[in-house]
Amino acid sequence: KENAVQCYLTTDLTYEGVARKFEITNFTLLASWVNHFKIYGEVPIRKKRGRRKKLESIASSMTQNPNDSQRIKELEQELRYAKIEVAYLKGLRRLEKNALMNKNQDSSTISVKPSNSKKS
Numbered sequence: 001k002e003n004a005v006q007c008y009l010t011t012d013l014t015y016e017g018v019a020r021k022f023e024i025t026n027f028t029l030l031a032s033w034v035n036h037f038k039i040y041g042e043v044p045i046r047k048k049r050g051r052r053k054k055l056e057s058i059a060s061s062m063t064q065n066p067n068d069s070q071r072i073k074e075l076e077q078e079l080r081y082a083k084i085e086v087a088y089l090k091g092l093r094r095l096e097k098n099a100l101m102n103k104n105q106d107s108s109t110i111s112v113k114p115s116n117s118k119k120s
Contacts, residue, residue: 001043005033 004022008015008030015034019027036044 001033004030005037005043008034009037 004018004024007013007021008018011018013021015027015031019025019030022030024030033043036042
């Protein structure tokens with residue numbers, strides 16, 4: 001790839017001419033390599049093909065050292081404390097909201113006096 005890109009950039013050959021010289025079957029592929037080189041300053045690396053591994057197989061293939069398991073325990077404990085704190089704050093907010101609603105209801109009740117006027 002690098003040789004083909006450098007050949008295109010340093011000579012007067014077209015994409016098709018460089019593709020023929022380096023036996024590249026698709027000259028538009030060469031054009032994309034050249035454009036990538038102009039933008040990023042490097043020839044694109046080869047893309048991996050095939051299916052990705054499932055998360056379980058990746059996790060099982062990784063070996064944990066004792067420091068990782070200790071860190072996981074610490075993070076789990078922090079998460080528990082955070083969940084407790086969130087639940088407490090939600091309850092507190094709910095109580096404040098209920099108190100405010102009760103206060104508004106008490107102040108918004110208007111005493112209505114029956115009308116004593118008679119029509120003649």
